[in-house]
Amino acid sequence: MQLSDQNTYSIQNIDPHHFTEKFGSPLYVYDGATIRRKVQELQHAFPGINMKIKYACKANTNLSILRLMREIGVELDVVSPGELEMGLIAGYSASQITFTPSGVPFEEVREAVDAGAIVNVDSIPLLEWFGQTYGNTKPCLIRIKPNVAAGGNAKIMTAHADSKFGISVLLLDQILEVVKKYDIKIIGLHQHTGSDIKDAEPFLKVADILFETAKHFPDLEIVDLGGGFKVSYLPGDQITDMDLLGRKISERFKKFCSEYGRELQLWFEPGKFLVSESGYLLVNATVVKEDPARNFVHVNSGLNHLIRPMMYGSYHHILNVSNPAGEPKTYNVVGYICETDTFATDRTLPEVKAGDLLAFLNAGAYGFTMSSNYNARQRPAEILVDQAEAKLIRRRETLEDLLKTQTDL
Known part of the structure; x- marks a missing residue:
């Protein structure tokens, strides 16, 4: 399945609704074909050179x-x-x-x-x-x-x-x-x-x-x-x-x-070059709040799952998977953490309604690896789609995971 918007951003080999129905939301999804393509791109740029790629794995x-x-x-x-x-x-x-x-x-x-x-x-x-x-x-x-x-x-x-x-x-x-x-x-x-x-x-x-x-x-x-x-x-x-x-x-x-x-x-x-484009963070809109100053889309994720926008001011393109052809509206897309927790400011998206599935692109690098349990929130599951197979590669955390290293229980 391929989803795209007017800016030609697309999700290839990914069926977002199927995956969130099966593995829950929020959810990190990685496309192995993209990783393979990026490795080949770097290799092909240096023909005839004794070149070695060392993946900077802090990215993922x-x-x-x-x-x-x-x-x-x-x-x-x-x-x-x-x-x-x-x-x-x-x-x-x-x-x-x-x-x-x-x-x-x-x-x-x-x-x-x-x-x-x-x-x-x-x-x-x-x-x-x-x-x-x-x-x-x-x-x-x-x-x-x-x-x-x-x-x-x-x-x-x-x-x-x-x-x-x-x-x-x-x-x-x-x-x-x-x-x-x-x-x-x-x-x-x-x-x-x-x-x-x-x-x-x-x-x-x-x-x-x-x-x-x-x-x-x-x-x-x-x-x-x-x-x-x-x-x-x-x-x-x-x-x-x-x-x-x-x-x-x-x-x-x-x-x-x-x-x-x-x-x-x-x-x-x-690091980022090899895995960033392979990754998607799938989230659901929880509340759409129309405010005199801004329209806000709240989602069931936050800087605890993807800190790059707040830490670096990074841009992540967002697709409304549920309503890709909807009327364009401008929103601030914000997280559920009790801090200023903004994914996107004044972002034009097809109209978003509570429950809609959104996809944050370029989430394969420095997403999960920089995640945290701030606000006692659990980290999402991860799946890898490769060679026509979707595999759960990390289960969703539970409260028990957060407590297991504490001793005064």
Whole structure:
């Protein structure tokens, strides 16, 4: 079944009413075909390059999503011991997992190394500790901060001078001094500029910085350019031209490898790019309130299930699944949390009535993974539609789930 509106947004392979009747509402739905297509899109952008995709799984850590990624040849980037363990449970070998911490206790790094994952070192103190602890017996990557500002907004920029992430490229001499002191085995350099970068220029700028920095490390195997490719949220949204970016990055990478003296692997770590478009949050309208200032559509969900609009000001396109051809009206779409909890402001939708089923698009990334139990609300179920099969991949939470870690019962 395909549902669409005048803006050509559509739900493919999904029957929303059938799924909410069977699994309840609110409900997260993921389309495996979309994930497969996005992986192929990235692969096809870099023909002839020894390129590896490392899924930044903080975007969506459901084990079924991780298993799908493994099935289609995508490896893993994790940021915590919990994500590392999930990757192992999903069937990844530790050598297929990169651990990219951000100022974590060094004991977490030890856990990752002991498990067999490759660590991405993000600070001079951690580099010192790594050298003191392992010398040249364990390989690692170094996360370089190129001091380039790019991304959708300040909250998702990660490579500018004021960002907490990585070691500033201006500290290269200090990095090299520590590496030499402990004879640390550096097999790769990494950077991640941010998210929602639509132009090729920032990627090219940081690539040039990383390629130049790499010349100071003689034993590299990997150059990792991170992720951050722009996906479409608004109607007519400009997205990253992957073919153009792939062509330009490939040209620079081949030139760098020629100058370096051997072919290296080029890594990317997309998260949102691979899973965002695959996801839908299905909700029901509970109350339609006509107010002198605004018309409000209240729904049976909130920032506890999808925090991106409130946290980042993110746009999620909304379809009225129950009345797609209704008369257009303007609403504020709001949640049921006892806070200012707004999904959309002054949004034009086909007329909404209580009980109507609405679909929030681009909900596959940073939806469930950033959800909470605020207001003692339970998190929704998740299903995966793949290879003509719809499978429940997480049951709906119950009050008992919220209470089971409390001891004074």
